[in-house]
Amino acid sequence: PHSQLIKRTFQTIPHDSASVQGDSVRVFQWNVLSQALGQNNDKFDCCPLEALEWKRRRCHMLEEIVRHNPDVICLQEVDHFDFLSRALATQSYSGLFVPKPDSPCVYIKDNNGPDGCAIFYKNNRFDLLEKHDKILQVWTVHSNQVTLLLILKDKCTGQELCVTTTHLKARKGALLSTLRNEQGKDLLQFISSYAGDRPTIICGDFNAEPTEPVYSTMCSCPDLPLDSAYKVSGLEPPYTSWKIRGGEGEVMHTIDYMFYSKNKLTVSSLLNMPIERDIGENRVPSMSYPSDHFSLVSDFYFNKISKDSE
Ligand code: NDP
Numbered sequence: 448p449h450s451q452l453i454k455r456t457f458q459t460i461p462h463d464s465a466s467v468q469g470d471s472v473r474v475f476q477w478n479v480l481s482q483a484l485g486q487n488n489d490k491f492d493c494c495p496l497e498a499l500e501w502k503r504r505r506c507h508m509l510e511e512i513v514r515h516n517p518d519v520i521c522l523q524e525v526d527h528f529d530f531l532s533r534a535l536a537t538q539s540y541s542g543l544f545v546p547k548p549d550s551p552c553v554y555i556k557d558n559n560g561p562d563g564c565a566i567f568y569k570n571n572r573f574d575l576l577e578k579h580d581k582i583l584q585v586w587t588v589h590s591n592q593v594t595l596l597l598i599l600k601d602k603c604t605g606q607e608l609c610v611t612t613t614h615l616k617a618r619k620g621a622l623l624s625t626l627r628n629e630q631g632k633d634l635l636q637f638i639s640s641y642a643g644d645r646p647t648i649i650c651g652d653f654n655a656e657p658t659e660p661v662y663s664t665m666c667s668c669p670d671l672p673l674d675s676a677y678k679v680s681g682l683e684p685p686y687t688s689w690k691i692r693g694g695e696g697e698v699m700h701t702i703d704y705m706f707y708s709k710n711k712l713t714v715s716s717l718l719n720m721p722i723e724r725d726i727g728e729n730r731v732p733s734m735s736y737p738s739d740h741f742s743l744v745s746d747f748y749f750n751k752i753s754k755d756s757e
């Protein structure tokens with residue numbers, strides 16, 4: 448059947464094919480929009496109620512994921528992990544989930560449990576070597592945000608990859624921006640302690656525009672030289688989230704990222720953000736897109752020689 452989802456196109460990133468090896472790894476990043484929050488807290492006044500019904504939304508959610516056939520899937524605001532896990536298992540994915548310690552979802556009537564971060568990987572391509580998770584700390588005190596880290600091993604090449612996801616503290620303000628930066632520092636310390644020499648990809652909803660300190664923190668870690676995948680195309684996209692909320696009005700901003708080891712990996716293609724006309728004047732979520740965040744997809748090649756050892 449004809450897809451009802453907003454159409455998406457890829458852009459190819461020119462690169463030196465002689466300096467990379469093996470098959471590329473397609474990584475998918477998405478804040479799926481928690482069912483409990485989306486229906487009860489977000490006040491998406493311009494979105495028809497039926498678009499937010501779980502029975503409809505879950506189909507679009509799955510379609511948005513599987514239509515891009517990713518090898519690795521990083522998700523945030525997941526409050527239906529069991530559903531996703533069962534559905535994605537039919538497409539050869541295995542997944543892990545870490546809930547937020549005090550998820551706002553559980554205070555909502557008819558909730559489906561806490562929301563949290565999840566990572567799925569194609570189990571016919573990768574073996575899971577290690578799994579670690581952490582409640583992010585701010586000045587040594589636990590916050591309400593978590594991170595999940597997997598070490599994956601390519602079954603064919605033996606190549607290992609560290610994949611991490613997180614969903615940083617939401618909302619505007621100088622103090623919150625500082626708080627996100629502290630979460631970012633703790634995240635980097637956590638990843639550095641497990642990634643070792645492995646190529647690393649960090650996907651998430653950082654709730655911070657590129658001008659926020661946490662973005663610079665992520666791109667200037669001495670132990671872990673990272674770059675933002677979408678930045679490789681020149682600029683970050685003009686938006687990764689575009690919504691209209693009652694009270695708050697229209698919000699269009701870039702807050703979701705895929706950071707990667709710039710010396711060990713090469714970006715070869717990126718999924719473009721949908722154009723304004725296709726998004727529609729009521730923005731998202733909508734009948735043609737199930738979340739207020741757009742998914743990010745990037746293909747990464749492993750470099751033959753790490754650029755830091757040249
Ligand atoms: P965050 O500030 O990180 O936000 C939690 C979620 O709310 C995120 O998924 C975020 O989505 C979403 N969100 C952000 N802005 C808005 C908005 N304007 N309207 C609706 N939803 C929004 O919260 P914490 O995880 O730190 O948890 C604290 C929050 O949890 C409190 O603000 C409180 O509302 C709730 N809570 C309630 C309790 C209670 O009822 N007794 C107890 C504990 C927590 P995104 O990242 O996509 O922006």
Ligand code: CA
Nearest residue numbers: 480481484524
């Ligand atoms: Ca949200």
